[in-house]
Amino acid sequence: MQTLNVDLGDRSYPIFIGTDLFHPDNLTPYIKGNQVLIVSNETVAPLYLEPLKAVLPAVQIDDVILPDGEKFKTLAQLNAVFDRLLECRHNRTTTLIALGGGVIGDMTGFAAACYQRGVNFIQIPTTLLSQVDSSVGGKTGVNHPLGKNMIGAFHQPQVVLASVDVLQTLPDRELSAGLAEVIKYGLVYDEGFLGWLETNMSGLIGRDASLLSYAIYRSCELKAEVVAQDEKESGVRALLNLGHTFGHAIESCQGYGNWLHGEAVAVGTVMAADLSQRLGWISSDDYQRVVQIMQAANLPVTAPRGMTPEEFMTLMSVDKKVVDGQLRLILLKALGKAVVTDQFDPAALQQTLTRFAA
């Protein structure tokens, strides 16, 4: 087991990464009161709810099982968590435990942020994507029909268990979607890590536990460094959204849940690389490396059939990175070096949209 400490002053917390993490030592010290509510979904609960309950301390343990999928990341489902908390009379010393992927993590974290104006929570992310994305940063929230993650809060967990064991039951498509985010860390911050990923991609796809552990550790470490500098995302943290502005447009257009988040981000990252190349910031070879590593991870590299440049522009204009009407994008100055900028030729953006959506 490896431990990564996320340094946020009095909101600091550890991430435990590796195998055999379902153990009282990893949970009991982080449960302060005598009530726990486990929030999980219909896919994950049958596999891991009982094993989790078996290692919790002897407190009042309740659970709420939500339907599985991004389309259920709504205020209505959030309210189901509040219903359960109040029916079971949980007080402000309760601890919520998120047992599931990013949707469960984001909703549970947001429920914890809002219940009685803030209670503790623990994250047990069960997808690679949520292990490398939601484990660090404290972003919680739900979607709105008019925009993804538009309603939420910053709220930090007490501890995160990133178990490589649970990844053994993850569908192939979701493993690949998680690798899209891992690749993103390399592209944004660390060309060395990108090279390591290119070398080890087949082992990662083969679910080698020690390779996965290292990929998770390094991803979380890179994200933690950035979040520690910029907890509320006013500056450098925005770089983590490489591929997300294009990607969110794809997800919105397709309806949440038809494309996996990581799949949309993979295409969005390729689009950002394409635009970066058009602006003369990266070479054609660099662009090809981006395409090839996504393909090696079994990820899509073209936008959904039938999606138009106009749809992209409309959906991107509601992105949170729009400031006073000006679209800002995360682009690549080099592999391993991203920038956030509104200084790009709109004609080049149109060319990128036309290439990927026509």
Add this chain to the structure above:
Amino acid sequence: MQTLNVDLGDRSYPIFIGTDLFHPDNLTPYIKGNQVLIVSNETVAPLYLEPLKAVLPAVQIDDVILPDGEKFKTLAQLNAVFDRLLECRHNRTTTLIALGGGVIGDMTGFAAACYQRGVNFIQIPTTLLSQVDSSVGGKTGVNHPLGKNMIGAFHQPQVVLASVDVLQTLPDRELSAGLAEVIKYGLVYDEGFLGWLETNMSGLIGRDASLLSYAIYRSCELKAEVVAQDEKESGVRALLNLGHTFGHAIESCQGYGNWLHGEAVAVGTVMAADLSQRLGWISSDDYQRVVQIMQAANLPVTAPRGMTPEEFMTLMSVDKKVVDGQLRLILLKALGKAVVTDQFDPAALQQTLTRFAA
């Protein structure tokens, strides 16, 4: 105009108190982006929406008018605010303005806390209660069918305008309800202020502008001192809830909105005084002073007809001040000195409940 600065480090803000406050100087410096959403209700908007718009800077100004009343302080109504923000494409530099009483203030503040994980807001409270209660403390939120204010966040405004002018159109019953909270500040922290209120109650009921301004200023000042010490309500701030545990039970039992919050708090305060007298902490004369000042402010001093001690106990057990199953109450050690305690004879509590609800 008087100014009170609420000192919360980088979340500090001013409260302007007095007449003629609808002026660009009091608003423009606190609007950072170029979008504003005014949130108001059907009662207040016809009176003050246009006067407010007339003094705002030349930015995109949208509004959303909610139904009036505590029963609309719900997640569903909150979502109407999010709908409007997204329909009108407000970005994360937007400013929300709450124009209304406590319900509008709490919901607008919570919407601002959650929209894109946090945007700015300005409070223009239009009831005496919200001027002395919601102006300081940053508590925002909505109700749940199983409990009041169970879903919310701490979120501080940029500025508060506590206009005495708008109190001239306030119904008598709501003026009295506000005075219940003003009286509470005297009872909890400041016997001198309590004496001033006893002396000036008829002038306050008569809406004398300078008396009201002082009552608002001193109430907010007392609350600000406490909140500065204890922003997240882990300690001394809990004393501000004098009368609220009993009062919330009354509100829950009657259904939100039938009793005004201040009316329920008035009865709850008298009940807390009764229990304090039974415990030998205050004298019979002290208890009578509490009853008399509430009556002088035209407030009720007995629980709703038909409400039983058992109903009180059930409803009080879901109060946020319950920790690990132990009910804690705010009681009076003297007039001007409250304590939070779970050290009271349960039999004395039963006697109080039986006296007030039988």
